[in-house]
Amino acid sequence: MNRPAKLMIGLLLCLFALVLLWVFHVALTQPPGARLADLALASLPLSGVTNPVTAVLVNYRAYDTLLELAVLLAALLGIWSLGAATPGFQPAGSALAAMVSWVVPLLILTGGYLLWVGGYAPGGAFQAGALLGAAGVLLRLAGDERAGLPSERAQRRLAVAGIAVFALVGLGTMVAGTGFLTYPQRWSKWLILLAETAATVSIGVILAAAYAGGKPRSRASDGATP
Amino acid sequence: MTAHLLYGGAGILLFVLGVWSFLVHEALLRKVIALNVMGSGVFHLLIAIAERGSLPPDPVPHALVLTGIVVAVSATALALAMGRRLEDEDDAR
Secondary structure (H helix, E strand, O other): OOHHHHHHHHHHHHHHHHHHHHHHHHHHHOOOOOOHHHHHHHOHHHOOOOOHHHHHHHHHOHHHHHHHHHHHHHHHHHHHHOOEOOOOOOOOOHHHHHHHHHHHHHHHHHHHHHHHHOOOOOOOHHHHHHHHHHHHHHHHHOOOOOOOOOOHHHHHHHHHHHHHHHHHHHHHHHHHOOOOOOOOOOOHHHHHHHHHHHHHHHHHHHHHHHHHOOEOOOOOOOOOOO | OHHHHHHHHHHHHHHHHHHHHHHHOOOHHHHHHHHHHHHHHHHHHHHHHHOOOOOOOOHHHHHHHHHHHHHHHHHHHHHHHHHHHHHHHHHHO
16 A cells, blocks of 8 residues: 555544544533443342343343354354364473463463352453463463363364353253243352353363364374373 | 543544554454454443443443453454465465
8 A cells, every 4th residue: 555545544544533532522421321230230139140240241141142152163163174273382491381380270270260259250251261261372382282172072062062051051941931041030140150160161162272273183192181 | 531531532542543554554464453453442442431420330331342352352363263274375376
């Protein structure tokens, strides 16, 4: 692209930014109208959790979260269909290997904590899954070709587990007569925890597998514990 | 109010920078990064809008941003894998 065109685009975008800023300023100075927050906070005692963000994600908009897991799975399927993963890096030096052997268990522990704490404080399946994914990324950077994940077959099952458990919970609530993903109040906390746990594992596996960047290569010792 | 304006303004700035980079640069990797910067700007703005005055922050935009981050990460991963595949094809030719 030539220089005048770049400048022109820059100028137009500056104007655009000014318009957006003005709109944002006007929106801030107006009194807030009817907000969904009031409804969300009012029905919080019925949702089974006390953290409003978790309640929105896994209770009020559970359908949305279910489909989001489907998006993650679709992305992984796309990545796997593009070919095999690149070979991993060479095994890490002793300093990095020692650090990884400390940090990865800590990451898994913190992930479990975040999953549990999501019920009443900031945290939840996505944060915990992101930590598990980060553990996988670290392992791959330290030389593990498969990012610490089990065999391809197990990876497939784990990647689908989140959406499968979520859908089964939804079907279960349907059979129980409350409607798809409408938790009965007595069980809601445990159903949410079940769905979130499966989602955490799935998200972690999918993120780590996506980082490997392709279908896992078959190893000679396939099926052995990593 | 000023803090809101600063935070939301930073979001708008990030978004516009991302759009500029997306339009101007040709390399696929830069476009993917630009898209991510645009997304970060939108997330900033949504978080800034969630809290109004003395009311408790609105959890709905927070949940939307969480959803958005995960979708952005997976889309980025897919785009990078596709980009790598394209480069492999170009090298083979």
